[in-house]
Amino acid sequence: MTALRKWLFAGLLVLVPLIVTLWVLDWVVGTLDQTLNILPTSWRPDAWLGVHVPGLGVLFALVIVLSIGALASNIIGNKLVHWWHALLHRIPVVRSIYSGVKQVSDTLFSEKGNAFRKxxxxxxxxxxxxxxxxxxxxxxxxxxxxxxxxxxxxxxxxxxxxxxxxxxxxxxxxxxxxxxxxxxxxxxxxxxxxxxxxxxxxxxxxxxxxxxxxxxxxxxxxxxxx
Known part of the structure; x- marks a missing residue:
């Protein structure tokens, strides 16, 4: 019984972190794959490949984020971002939610911020x-x-x-x-x-x-x- 108990706990120590990690990755990949739904049906990879390939939505989401980041980094894109922020701040209900979320995101992700740096x-x-x-x-x-x-x-x-x-x-x-x-x-x-x-x-x-x-x-x- 002692050996069985030891093997049981040793197996759990190996499997539990692996299962949780795979479950989280599956959830992340499945969620990001939904970004492909913004494309027209005929443009989706499933339509012209004939088979669903998990993970393509992750690449598509990464391309979108990088593209928006590159656009917001130049002068024209920066002006468009400021115009978009000003527009959202004029909408009564959206203004409260958007401003709060933006302050938190600026604090966490801005290179000039010091949140969680120490x-x-x-x-x-x-x-x-x-x-x-x-x-x-x-x-x-x-x-x-x-x-x-x-x-x-x-x-x-x-x-x-x-x-x-x-x-x-x-x-x-x-x-x-x-x-x-x-x-x-x-x-x-x-x-x-x-x-x-x-x-x-x-x-x-x-x-x-x-x-x-x-x-x-x-x-x-x-x-x-x-």
Whole structure:
């Protein structure tokens, strides 16, 4: 029974990541393949190939994105983009949704932005308890004035940071907090390494495949089980 239990967990460790990865890839490819539906029926690859080839929609979507990016990078395309933004901002309901989504996308994907560019070590949810967070920016205007005017530990000279504290193992949920810069420690690990560390709940250590102490303890526990 001990050997069967060990083989079962070893098999799950191999198959579960593979199955989840294949499922996500299948969903992404299937979703992007739907972009071919914008083409006339006679132009679709299925019509002139006579067979459905998965993944062609991915290439088609990539071509569209690159083409729009190239168009928006020149002077004429930039003017068209500004005209399009101005038009959408004049539509009452669309304006609220579009402006909010655009601000988030500009923060995340703009080369000038600093969102999720640094991994930080912060004390959360209270002093003496540490966790990994990501720098998203810095407060400005009245918000910064109010933070610096708070009595107690804050001073007018204090610099504050906007920080996102993710939850684990699902980092898409979390908390947005404002912290003093001197209370945040910048980590040498990359954002990808920090995300892997968070998703694995500390099992996969940055720079290594797995926490050696945890692995050693798990192996010892398995060997001693009756």
């Amino acid at each position: 991994a930080l070590l912060v004390q959360w949810p209270h002093e003496g308890m540490w966790t990994i967070a990501f720098l998203t920016g810095s407060p400005q205007g009245d918000l910064l004035d109010q933070l610096q005017a708070r009595p107690g530990s804050a001073t007018p000279e204090d610099e504050f940071l906007s920080v996102y504290v993710p939850t684990t193992p699902n980092p898409t949920g979390g908390y947005f907090v404002l912290l003093r810069a001197r209370d945040c420690v910048e980590l040498a690990m990359s954002v990808d390494e920090a995300l892997t560390y968070i998703v694995s709940m500390g099992v996969i250590v940055p720079g290594g495949s797995r926490n050696p102490k945890i692995q050693l303890a798990a192996d010892s526990a398995t060997e001693t089980q009756p």
